[in-house]
Amino acid sequence: MLPVVLLCCGAMSAQTSAPVEIPSVQLPPELARVLTDYEKAWTAKDAAGLSKIFAEDGFVLSSDAPMVRGRTAIEKFYAGKGGLLFLRAVAYQTHGDTGYVIGGFTNRAGGPDIGKYTLTLKKDKSGEWLIMSDMDNGNGGR
Numbered sequence: 001m002l003p004v005v006l007l008c009c010g011a012m013s014a015q016t017s018a019p020v021e022i023p024s025v026q027l028p029p030e031l032a033r034v035l036t037d038y039e040k041a042w043t044a045k046d047a048a049g050l051s052k053i054f055a056e057d058g059f060v061l062s063s064d065a066p067m068v069r070g071r072t073a074i075e076k077f078y079a080g081k082g083g084l085l086f087l088r089a090v091a092y093q094t095h096g097d098t099g100y101v102i103g104g105f106t107n108r109a110g111g112p113d114i115g116k117y118t119l120t121l122k123k124d125k126s127g128e129w130l131i132m133s134d135m136d137n138g139n140g141g142r
Helices: 002-015 029-043 047-051 071-078
Strands: 054-062 085-097 098-106 115-124 127-139
Touching: 029 085, 029 098, 029 115, 029 127, 047 071, 054 071, 054 115, 071 127
Parallel strands: 054 127
Antiparallel strands: 085 098, 098 115, 115 127
C-alpha cells in the first residue's frame, strides 16, 4: 500500500506546479481593432467610448458583480474605472457574423497575465465587430 500512496502524492504535486502560459495568437486586423479600442478606452477611463465597442444589447459579466446589459448600463458600470491594460489573444474564431476571442490581460507591458477573458462578438449592419459579451476574471494571487 505504501507505494500507491507515494505515487498518488507525487501525481498531486505535479498537478499543483505553476501553469504554463498559453502562447499568444495574432488576430486578423478587424478583431485586433476590438482589443486595441478596448485598451485605449480602458486606459483613458473613457466609459462612453468603451460602451460604444459593445453591441447595443451587449453584456458585461465581471467577477463579483451582477450582469450588466446594454450600452447605457455598461457605460454607467464602467464610469470611473480603468487604468493601464494590455490584452493578448490565445484563441479566436469567426463564423459569419459571430465570433469569439479568448485571452489574458495584464496591467504592464510584457507582464504576466493577471487575469483572463472571453469576448463573444457579433458584426453590426456595417460589418464592424462589436462585443456581445465580455466575461473576465483574475488569476487569483498572481
